[in-house]
Amino acid sequence: MASPSDQPLGGGGRATAGTGPMPGPVPVPQGRRRTELLMLAFVVGVVMFAYANVGLGLNGKVPAGMFEYGISFAVLVGGAHLAVRWLAPWADPLLLPLAALLNGLGIVMIYRLQESGRNGNPGFVITTMGARTTALQVLYSAVGIAAFVAVLAFVRQPRTLQRYTYTLGAIGLVLLALPAVLPNSISEVPGTFAKIQISLGGFTVQPEEFAKLALAVFFAGYLVAKRDVLALAGRRVLGIDLPRARDLGPVLIAWGVSLIVLVFEGDIGTSALFFGLFVVMMYIATQRSSWLIIGFLLFVFGAFVASELFAHVKDRFLVWLHPFSYVHTIGFQTVQGLYGLGFGGVLGRGLGQGQPYNTPLVQSDFIITAFGEELGLTGLMALLIIYGLIVQRGLRAAIAVRDPFSKLLAGGLAFVIALQVFVIVGGVTRLIPLTGITTPFLSQGGSSLISSWMLIALLMRISDTARRPAPQPIQDEGMTQVVRAG
Amino acid sequence: MNHALRRVSLIALVMFVLLLVNVNYVQGFEASSLANEPGNGRTFTSSLQFQRGSIVTADQKVVAFSKMNKAFGEYQRYYPQGKMYAPVTGYDTLFSQTGIEQAENKELSGSDPALAVHNLIDLITGKQKKGATVQLTINSVAQQAAYNALKAQGKQAGVVALNPQTGAVLAMASYPSFDPNELATLDGNQLNKNDKRLLANPNQPLLNRAVNVTFPPGSSFKVVTSSTAITDSGITPETPVFAPTQLKLPGVSQPLVNFDGEACNNGSNPTGTGKVPLIFAFTVSCNTVFGNIGMHLGGQKLHTQANLFGFNNPNLTIPIPVTQSNFPLYTDPAQTAGAAIGQESDTVTPLQEAMLAAAVANNGTLMKPYMVDKVTAPDLTTLSTTNPTVLSHAVSSTVANQVKQMMISVTQSPEGTAHLSAGTQATGGIVIAAKTGTAQNGINNSGLDDAVFTCFAPATNPQIAVGVIVKGGGQGADAAAPIAVAIIKAYLAALGK
Numbered sequence: 001m002a003s004p005s006d007q008p009l010g011g012g013g014r015a016t017a018g019t020g021p022m023p024g025p026v027p028v029p030q031g032r033r034r035t036e037l038l039m040l041a042f043v044v045g046v047v048m049f050a051y052a053n054v055g056l057g058l059n060g061k062v063p064a065g066m067f068e069y070g071i072s073f074a075v076l077v078g079g080a081h082l083a084v085r086w087l088a089p090w091a092d093p094l095l096l097p098l099a100a101l102l103n104g105l106g107i108v109m110i111y112r113l114q115e116s117g118r119n120g121n122p123g124f125v126i127t128t129m130g131a132r133t134t135a136l137q138v139l140y141s142a143v144g145i146a147a148f149v150a151v152l153a154f155v156r157q158p159r160t161l162q163r164y165t166y167t168l169g170a171i172g173l174v175l176l177a178l179p180a181v182l183p184n185s186i187s188e189v190p191g192t193f194a195k196i197q198i199s200l201g202g203f204t205v206q207p208e209e210f211a212k213l214a215l216a217v218f219f220a221g222y223l224v225a226k227r228d229v230l231a232l233a234g235r236r237v238l239g240i241d242l243p244r245a246r247d248l249g250p251v252l253i254a255w256g257v258s259l260i261v262l263v264f265e266g267d268i269g270t271s272a273l274f275f276g277l278f279v280v281m282m283y284i285a286t287q288r289s290s291w292l293i294i295g296f297l298l299f300v301f302g303a304f305v306a307s308e309l310f311a312h313v314k315d316r317f318l319v320w321l322h323p324f325s326y327v328h329t330i331g332f333q334t335v336q337g338l339y340g341l342g343f344g345g346v347l348g349r350g351l352g353q354g355q356p357y358n359t360p361l362v363q364s365d366f367i368i369t370a371f372g373e374e375l376g377l378t379g380l381m382a383l384l385i386i387y388g389l390i391v392q393r394g395l396r397a398a399i400a401v402r403d404p405f406s407k408l409l410a411g412g413l414a415f416v417i418a419l420q421v422f423v424i425v426g427g428v429t430r431l432i433p434l435t436g437i438t439t440p441f442l443s444q445g446g447s448s449l450i451s452s453w454m455l456i457a458l459l460m461r462i463s464d465t466a467r468r469p470a471p472q473p474i475q476d477e478g479m480t481q482v483v484r485a486g
Numbered sequence: 487m488n489h490a491l492r493r494v495s496l497i498a499l500v501m502f503v504l505l506l507v508n509v510n511y512v513q514g515f516e517a518s519s520l521a522n523e524p525g526n527g528r529t530f531t532s533s534l535q536f537q538r539g540s541i542v543t544a545d546q547k548v549v550a551f552s553k554m555n556k557a558f559g560e561y562q563r564y565y566p567q568g569k570m571y572a573p574v575t576g577y578d579t580l581f582s583q584t585g586i587e588q589a590e591n592k593e594l595s596g597s598d599p600a601l602a603v604h605n606l607i608d609l610i611t612g613k614q615k616k617g618a619t620v621q622l623t624i625n626s627v628a629q630q631a632a633y634n635a636l637k638a639q640g641k642q643a644g645v646v647a648l649n650p651q652t653g654a655v656l657a658m659a660s661y662p663s664f665d666p667n668e669l670a671t672l673d674g675n676q677l678n679k680n681d682k683r684l685l686a687n688p689n690q691p692l693l694n695r696a697v698n699v700t701f702p703p704g705s706s707f708k709v710v711t712s713s714t715a716i717t718d719s720g721i722t723p724e725t726p727v728f729a730p731t732q733l734k735l736p737g738v739s740q741p742l743v744n745f746d747g748e749a750c751n752n753g754s755n756p757t758g759t760g761k762v763p764l765i766f767a768f769t770v771s772c773n774t775v776f777g778n779i780g781m782h783l784g785g786q787k788l789h790t791q792a793n794l795f796g797f798n799n800p801n802l803t804i805p806i807p808v809t810q811s812n813f814p815l816y817t818d819p820a821q822t823a824g825a826a827i828g829q830e831s832d833t834v835t836p837l838q839e840a841m842l843a844a845a846v847a848n849n850g851t852l853m854k855p856y857m858v859d860k861v862t863a864p865d866l867t868t869l870s871t872t873n874p875t876v877l878s879h880a881v882s883s884t885v886a887n888q889v890k891q892m893m894i895s896v897t898q899s900p901e902g903t904a905h906l907s908a909g910t911q912a913t914g915g916i917v918i919a920a921k922t923g924t925a926q927n928g929i930n931n932s933g934l935d936d937a938v939f940t941c942f943a944p945a946t947n948p949q950i951a952v953g954v955i956v957k958g959g960g961q962g963a964d965a966a967a968p969i970a971v972a973i974i975k976a977y978l979a980a981l982g983k
Contacts, residue, residue, distance in 0.1 A: 280497075284490045292497075327525060335523075341512050342520030343528040355528045377513035381506055388502045395495045399488050411491050418498040422505060431508040 031467075032093040033085050039097035040081055044074045047104030050351060054112040057352025057374075058121040063111070072138055073104055080145045087152040088464035092393050095463070098386050099456045102441035103141055103449065105383070108351070109363075109370055110137050110444050116357040123357040133363070133444060140446035144453035151457035158406040158462050165221025172214030175207035180264045187265075194436065195265040208270050209438070209451035212277070212416065213458070219278060220409040223285035227404075231286040268306060268313055269423055269435030275299060276419045281412040303433075320433035333360045337369035337428050341380075348376025363444040365436045368425050384425065387440070390456075391418040397463035410462040413455050521597075530580040534560035534672070539594040539617030541575055541586055544654075544859060547626040550575045550587070552617075555672055563670040569663035570633040573644075573694040574624060574857070576806075577666040579677060585694070586620060586858070589805035593618045593861045593869070600861075600869045616864040623654035623859045623872075628950070631976035635969040636661035642957040643966075644695030644836040646855075647973050650844035650942055650951045652874035653853030655804060657973060658837075664691040697808045700833035701955045704923030705771045705903075706938045707828030709842050709889060710813075712768060713881045714791040715779050716888055723765035723892050731758025733774040735781075735820035742777040742823055745924070750775060752901075768892040769902045771922065773827045780826020785816035788826060794880040796841045796852060797834075804837075804855045811838035828923055828938075839940040839953025845878075846893065846919070847948035850886035852877045893919035894945050907967035908941065916978060917945040918971070924961045935959070939966035943974045950977050 048070045055063035063069075077100045084091055111134040117125035130136075155161060161168070179187035179195045187195040197206045223230070263271065279295030306313045319331040327335045336359040343354060356362045356370035363370075372380040394414025398407050420440055427434035438448035512520075521529045538561060541550035549571045555562040563578055565571065576585015583591060592598040596605060596617040608615055628647050636643045636659050647657040668680040684692055693699055715721060729750040733742040744750055749758035750772035758774075767775035780788060792798065792813035802808040811834040816822040824830040837855060845852035854877040861869045881889070894917065896902040897909050903922045910917060923938030937959030942951040952970040959965025 280494055284487055284494060287487065287490045289493070324523065338512065338516075339520055339523070339526050339528050341509070342517040342526075343532075344513060345517045346514055355531060358527055372509065372513060377509060380509050380513070384502060384505055384509070388498075391498050391502075392495070395491060395498070399491050404487060407487050407491070411487070411494055415494055415498060418501055422501040425505050426508065429505070429508050429512050431504060 031089045031091075033081070033089060036084070036093035036096055037081055039093070040077050040100060043097050043101045043104060044070070044077065046101065047073060047108060050105060050108045051111065053351040054108060054115070055352070057350050058112070058115055059119075063115075069107075069111075069134075069138065072142075073107070076142055076145050077104075080148060083149040083152060084460065087149070087156075088460050090467040090469075091460040091464035092397060092467070094393050095390060095456055095460050098390050098393075099441060099453065102383070102386060103144070103453075105371075106367070106442035106444075106449075107134060107137050107141065109367060109374075109442065110134050112352055112374070113356060113363050113370065115352075121352075123355060126357050126363065128361060129363055129444070136446075137444060137449075140449050143446065144450040147450050148453040148457040151454050152461055155458070155461050158401075158409060158458070158465055159403055161217050161409070162221045162224070162405045165218055165225070168214040169218030169222070172211045172218055175211035175214065178207050194267045196267045196270070204445075204447075206438075206445070206447040208267070209447040210454075212270075212273070213413075213451055213454055215274065216277060216281070216412045216416065217409060219281045220405055220412060223281055224405045224408055227285040230282075231288065263306070263310075266310075266312070267436070268316075269427070269437035272299070272303075272423055272435060273416065273419055273437060275302075277412055277416045280415045280419075281408060284408055284411045316433040316435065320430060323430065333366065334428070334430065334434055336360065337362075337366050338430065340369045340373035341429065344373035344376045344380075346377045348372075348374050348379055350374060364438065365424065365434075365443070366428050367439055367442050367444070369428050371442075372429075383442075384421070387417065387421045391415070393463070394459045397459055397466050400466035401462050402466070406462045406465060410459060413459055417455070524583075525581055527580055533595055534558075534562075536596070536615045537561055537617065538563065538578070539596070539619045539864075541590075541594070541620050541622065543622050543624045543626045543629070545626050546621075549622075549624075550666075558672040560672055562672050563666075565666040565670065568665045568667060570629060570659070571624075572663045572666050573660040573696055574622065574629070574658055575666055577669040579669050579681075584692075585806055586622070589803070589807075590620045590858060590861070593620055598869070601863060604863050604865065618864065618869055619862045621859045621862065623649070623656065623857050624658065625656045625977060625980065627980040628657035628973055628977040629659065631973045632657040632659040632969070633661070633663070635972040639956060639959070639965060639969065641959055641965070642689065642695060643955060643959070643969070644697075644699060645952065645954045645969055645973070646696045646835075646837040646840040647977065648840045648844045648853075648855055648951045650847035650948045651853065653844070653855045653877070654859070654874070655855055655857040656950060656977060658696045658857065660693065660695040662689045662691045694806070695836065695955075695957075697804070697806060697835050697837045700809055700811060700835050701936045701938065701957065702925035703828040703832050703834040703839065704925030704936065704938045705773070705776075705828055706834075706839060706842065706921045706923030706940045707813075707826070707832055708768060708771065708776045709846065709893070709921050709940065710792050710795055711776045711780050711783075711788065711826045712764070712889055712892065713795075713846075713885055714783055714787050715764075716885045717791070717881055718783060718787055721764060723768070723888050724763050726761035727764050727767060727775050728778055729755055729758065729760065729762040729767060729772055729775045730778070731774065733777050733823065735777075735823055737818070738820045742774055742827075744773050745771070765892045765895055768921075769895045769899050771903050776827050777823035781819045781823040783822075783826075785818075785822045785825070788822065789813060789815045791880075794852070794878045795845055796838055796877060796880075802855075804857050806857070808837055808855075809835055811835055828925060834938075834955070836953045836955045839938060839955065840951050841953070842921075843893075843919070843940045843942040843953065844951035845880040846886050846889050847942035847951050848886075849883040850879060850881040852880045890919050890945065893921055893941070896920050896922065897941075903961075904939070904941075904963045904967050907963045908939075908971050912968075913943075913971055913975060916943050916974060918943040918974065919945040919948075920967070920970070922961070922963045922967065935961065937961060937963075937965035939963070939970050941967075941970050941974075943978065949981060950974055 052062050055061050113126055114129050114133045115121050116123035186199055196208055197204050283291045307317050315330045319326055319334050323331045323334050340356055340359055351374045354373035356373050359366050391414050398410035401407050424437050424439050426432040440452045538552040540548055542548050549567045550565050552561040552563055576587040578587040594617045596615055605615055632645050644660045664684055671677050731749040750762055752762045752766045755762050797811045797813040800810045814831050816825050821830050825832055854875045856872050858872055860871040863869050897904045897918050897920050904920050908918045908920055918941050920941035925936040937956040939954045942948045952973055954966040954969045956965040
């Protein structure tokens with residue numbers, strides 16, 4: 001299949017096969033799928049190298065399943081690439097390789113943690129991980145990439161989503177509320193207070209991960225429809241423009257319900273995530289920086305009230321301020337994570353040569369400390385920059401796209417990645433109090449991985465729309481002349 | 487909306503910059519303090535991957551070393567002298583370190599900055615990293631005599647022997663003791679079991695009674711009271727001092743009395759109404775005389791003098807941290823009288839007792855006690871040597887000589903409290919200068935008395951100063967003095983060789 005960049009007329013990747021030279025030196029938009037392919041090859045190389053490194057670090061041997069894993073991973077990202085060529089040929093070429101790199105490195109780290117203490121390797125067995133966790137994570141990656149392709153296939157125009165604003169809003173709320181109303185035996189994450197999952201027959205889903213996407217679409221659709229009233233109508237109170245209550249009602253209700261539900265589910269991190277998403281999308285829609293200030297103050301106040309009301313929230317604050325005073329109790333996990341980061345130092349211990357198994361649940365919330373320990377400050381900064389690039393590409397798509405709904409949606413989705421990374425990485429590195437949420441693409445588990453892939457698909461769809469060249473003007477003399485009456 | 491989106495990009499940028507700065511802080515700047523956090527299992531486990539430095543005595547006896555344990559593939563710590571050196575070496579486990587293992591951990595583990603160049607060369611040449619060797623000032627003959635003497639009398643006790651000229655610790659023993667090998671096992675379950683058993687033992691073998699437990703000093707504090715009186719009032723050992731049989735204390739119904747209520751009688755004071763020379767009162771340890779002197783000097787002067795002898799110092803490390811010996815500032819005259827004879831809230835460690843004798847022996851100059859002589863790198867180059875330093879000028883040399891004269895009288899005069907136990911007949915001709923103490927204990931003094939003994943020898947050319955305290959040992963001369971004599975005899979014999 002020819003790359004769109006080969007087509008000088010650039011009439012859209014698959015629609016027209018234009019011939020003849022462009023008249024004049026007009027800059028030619030390019031799909032840049034070859035760049036994407038090259039970077040994906042590089043990603044597969046990096047991931048395979050890291051995978052081999054784990055085995056060499058653990059027991060001096062290249063891991064047995066390296067070939068199979070390598071092939072599966074290459075096939076998966078290759079499939080995603082072909083789907084992009086077919087479905088979104090003008091999409092940003094960086095997003096897919098960046099997401100694939102994170103996903104691949106996550107699989108490598110999960111393999112490394114799974115192997116700890118097993119098969120005669122150093123360290124002790126992480127009992128919260130089974131011997132088939134890595135295979136399962138590869139399977140989740142396959143489902144994630146399938147979901148990525150499905151989103152690209154079904155959402156041909158981002159604007160079509162706008163039609164489902166209220167449907168998706170309702171779906172999002174139901175997904176959020178579901179675990180709260182289900183019995184604890186089904187919805188509680190073992191060993192925590194968090195009621196955030198649906199666990200049936202050994203299969204577990206965290207619906208909030210998908211609620212995040214649905215609510216982002218809802219916020220975007222609703223705010224686009226109402227942004228003029230929100231920005232213009234209303235009264236000025238204390239120098240801040242307040243919108244009319246009736247314009248604000250549905251959004252406040254959605255936000256309040258999501259917060260209440262999350263408080264009942266005991267998951268403060270996700271609550272912060274939704275609130276941050278809401279405030280920032282409100283700001284993008286209305287251009288009123290007062291929303292950011294109100295939001296920030298409300299959040300600080302909410303965090304303070306929560307820490308006074310809920311013992312487990314207060315514990316998080318105590319551990320944040322004095323981790324070493326609670327080293328044997330509530331601070332154990334945080335302190336072990338910090339020890340891991342310190343043990344890694346600047347250059348890291350090397351994959352398979354640290355002791356990340358000392359940190360409880362290192363494969364989920366604390367996986368970033370395992371990377372810090374084994375790849376060092378250097379590796380951790382590289383990972384943060386990869387996330388930063390994804391956010392930057394997403395925001396770039398938001399600025400480039402013309403349709404306001406797509407703009408708002410892309411801005412919200414890009415920011416929610418930044419916020420999620422900030423909350424979890426800042427939490428485990430003691431920049432802010434720890435709240436347990438997943439690290440996009442890296443943490444073990446399917447829901448987060450699949451929803452992250454869907455989020456990337458939405459960003460790529462919007463960037464494809466933004467970068468797609470305008471259709472050929474119909475008043476092209478040359479073309480009309482060749483039409484003959486038959 | 488593009489303006490707002492650009493602002494949002496800026497916010498995202500700030501968030502990522504905060505994260506990047508913070509991970510740089512944690513992994514770059516904070517890494518070494520995290521590594522030294524007690525209970526950091528990663529540091530400890532990786533410390534078992536290379537050979538920790540040895541601890542040796544001044545005469546090159548190895549008291550702690552590391553050897554590869556093939557079953558675990560890790561280096562295990564061995565303490566060949568076991569209980570005898572436990573208070574000196576301490577132990578090194580994941581959850582705690584004590585003794586020299588703790589105080590010199592950076593040197594022994596090789597993380598001291600002074601070893602950085604050696605470590606780098608080892609890294610380049612492919613040699614295994616190795617910790618530095620710590621050489622102590624402990625003399626193995628004196629240490630052996632000290633521990634065996636404590637063990638022979640069998641009560642809870644601590645003893646420290648110092649070189650009065652330098653402050654070097656020659657011996658430091660505590661009884662009952664523990665075997666640090668039990669805490670050096672690489673088997674985690676076994677370690678847990680041993681640790682629990684030692685902690686549950688009612689005799690508290692893990693305590694270092696030489697420097698970390700305080701006892702009442704009893705009459706041994708009269709060394710400080712005499713020093714204060716001679717310095718302040720210009721009196722001499724021959725000056726007659728008021729010596730009642732009972733000393734009335736203001737505001738207290740019970741008078742201060744002598745041991746067994748006897749009169750302080752040198753033959754000319756049978757009724758207990760006249761005076762006796764100071765040296766006589768010191769030799770037979772009259773409480774009423776020193777109580778009266780203390781009351782007249784006042785709490786402030788005694789407090790100042792006690793500070794000069796090393797009391798009330800919370801920061802003394804040798805480099806093992808030393809528990810503070812207390813002589814608070816007394817204002818009530820009755821309390822001051824009691825404090826002047828080592829009662830009330832006075833407390834001392836055996837080390838403080840040794841420091842009293844050492845200051846007098848060294849012409850009034852108190853040297854800072856220390857027990858690490860030097861640290862040598864694996865290639866035998868010396869990394870650091872301890873130079874003796876003056877802690878304080880406790881008294882003038884004139885005063886020191888006069889106190890010395892009185893301390894000699896305690897062992898040499900027939901009526902001296904330590905004449906039988908530390909006189910020349912008991913020591914084989916060595917002249918010891920000493921002061922005994924018998925500290926009353928318990929509610930209404932119903933407990934067994936603690937035996938205290940501070941001394942140095944030979945009196946004319948002091949080589950060793952010893953402080954001993956035996957809990958519930960009875961009179962100082964009976965329980966504590968023989969221990970000091972045993973150490974002095976063994977050490978001087980070893981020096982003579």
